[in-house]
Amino acid sequence: MRKLNFSKKRDAVLAVLRSTNTHPTAEWIYQRLKVDYPDFSLGTVYRNLALFKEQGLVVSVANVNGQERYDGITSCHAHFVCKKCGSVFDVDCMGDSRSFDDQIARLYNCEVDHHNLCFYGTCERCRTELFESKAQNV
Numbered sequence: 001m002r003k004l005n006f007s008k009k010r011d012a013v014l015a016v017l018r019s020t021n022t023h024p025t026a027e028w029i030y031q032r033l034k035v036d037y038p039d040f041s042l043g044t045v046y047r048n049l050a051l052f053k054e055q056g057l058v059v060s061v062a063n064v065n066g067q068e069r070y071d072g073i074t075s076c077h078a079h080f081v082c083k084k085c086g087s088v089f090d091v092d093c094m095g096d097s098r099s100f101d102d103q104i105a106r107l108y109n110c111e112v113d114h115h116n117l118c119f120y121g122t123c124e125r126c127r128t129e130l131f132e133s134k135a136q137n138v
């Protein structure tokens, strides 16, 4: 069993988050880490994620079915959340999202650091399944 000190644990949490584009939950990250490092606790994962959020190393994208979803890519990008299967993926829709920030800043005379744009609906896979199950019922 490999024992990890505090900073190694931090690195491991970040590495797992950055290794996937599924925008995982803390629980998912924990399950991954537990395989290699049995002394990891879910609390450690949560603590590290909170710290990373503060430091701007990760962002929380959305709350899906009561669970916070995290992203290791912090550059401004939009997301799509499937309400059926809970998948979260990156979408490219804005072109120049900076000009969007500028517009808001001008309109409301405020300063925009970043924005969080999230689309909700049914993903392609779930739509296909819905369509097929309807077709079967006919």
Ligand SMILES: [Zn+2]
Pocket: 082, 083, 084, 085, 086, 087, 122, 123, 124, 125, 126, 127
């Ligand atoms: Zn789906």
Ligand SMILES: [Zn+2]
Pocket: 023, 061, 071, 073, 077, 078, 079, 089, 090
């Ligand atoms: Zn993302």
